[in-house]
Amino acid sequence: MERREFLGGAAAGVVAGATTVIGKSQAQTNSDTSKPNADGHLHSHEGASPSHSLLPSDPALRVKAIETLLVEKGLVDPAAVDAIIDQFEHNLGPKIGAAVVAKAWADPAFKKALMENAPKALASIGVVGSGAEQVIAVENTDKVHNVVVCTLCSCYPWGVLGLPPAWYKSEAYRSRVVREPRKVLAEFGINLPDQAEVRVWDSNSEMRYLVLPQRPKGTEAMNEAQLAALVSRDSMIGTGIPTV
């Protein structure tokens, strides 16, 4: 049961932050109007339960109550629920995406295949299911920086990145990254040159984006495993940059 603690942490989160919004809709240009948090802190705890409260959060309690009822009525097998959670905690996760990125960096043919048809390329290395068949890869370059959001809810490429971080689902991130992506990215520590174009990709249930970050300089001698270790979850959402 303690493995479900993540349910209680799913509230809150803010991020602080330009330019092109793409996805289910069209591109648009934005202007920056608000100031980033002075301390660069990415998570607002407003509206969330106090971190050190003795009681679980309301959503966690609700989930617990519903689960208890479903189990009592024989509608849900607790072992099946645990198996599903175990799958997401241990078998899925950003390590899959990091391996995909590393392979794309090291293997030009795989990269080409990934950019042209990500689901097919992913399936060729055994990555299937959990939304992998809806993944679209977008590549960062010196001229273009991609960042991913789901403005409506929390659509996310679970098949390659696992469970989404709480801030990805926060209203603040979902609204601000569209209006002022450069400021949001700056609060994540990414300061883009003015001439770089920012593309914000709006996910939905049929299109989930994987950012292919730029391979860091000085990694020419690294193998795929070493390269994969450089790739963070955030760098595949577009809110991080791989570094050596």
Ligand code: FE
């Ligand atoms: Fe969504």
